[in-house]
Amino acid sequence: MKNERDIKESMKEQYAKIAQEGDSYCSGQTTSSDPVAYARSIGYSQQEIRSVPEGTVMSLGCGNPTAMAELRQGEMVLDIGCGAGLDAFLAAQKVGRTGKVIGVDMTPEMVEKAQDIAKKGKYKNVEFRLGAIENLPVADQSIDVAISNCVINHCPDKLAAFKEVFRVLKPDGRMLISDLVVQGQFSEDTFQDKVWGQWLATALGKQQYLSSIRKVGFRDVSIASENLFYMSERDDRLKGKIISIQVKARK
Secondary structure, three states: OOOOOHHHHHHHHHHHHHHHHHHOOEEOOOOOOOOOHHHHOOOHHHHHHHHHHOOOOOOOOOOOHHHOOOOOOOOOEEEEOOOOHHHHHHHHHHOOOOOOOEEEOOOOOHHHHHHHHHHHHOOEEHHHOEOOEEEEOOOOOEEEEEEEOOOOOOOHHHHHHHHHHHHEEEEEEEEEEEEEEEOOOOOHHHHOOOOOOOHHOOOEEEHHHHHHHHHOOEEEEEEEEEEEOOOHHHHOOOOOOOOEEEEEEEO
């Protein structure tokens, strides 16, 4: 079993490769070679996909958090684990010129890619910063809405991650997350698997995941929707054991 530092460094290497080469990847599992088709399969509309800059759509998520965030003009939004900026650019359209979106990612290559796309597209209300979930480069109580797409499941210390989200949200601020959780038992060889093993080392069950959110002070914690993560159904060891959840909570 890798330690926390090894896991994070390995994730950085993999996401750096995605940013540089455009490979498809999601939560440690190889996904569709067609990022647009994959994005549509997890909840993005064709209109949404067409509305964002080229290069932002990758097979990286497990839901569409902006679709349930009910974003309003003028709001401050934080996209945690923003990647190349798909959700950040969608959010920017909704908050308008009077609002702002801050995307944070731990991979320098992803941040550079997102910054370059924003610069070329002359986006004025989107900013991308390098930082870890457990130490967000964002001021206290400065955010109206925090979103995240299939990212916090990678974090070994989820309690620390949710504490940081709670810190940066304004009173009554909202958190909307698309993420993966597990159920049932896994064989030892699954934990040794080069594709799934690293991710399983950091995964939580649904109730543990929700409990971590409540422990840091969030209220009105609920699951808006859930379904089996279809990529896991391709492996008999994983069938019925990995769930995609859409979580809502309020500070």
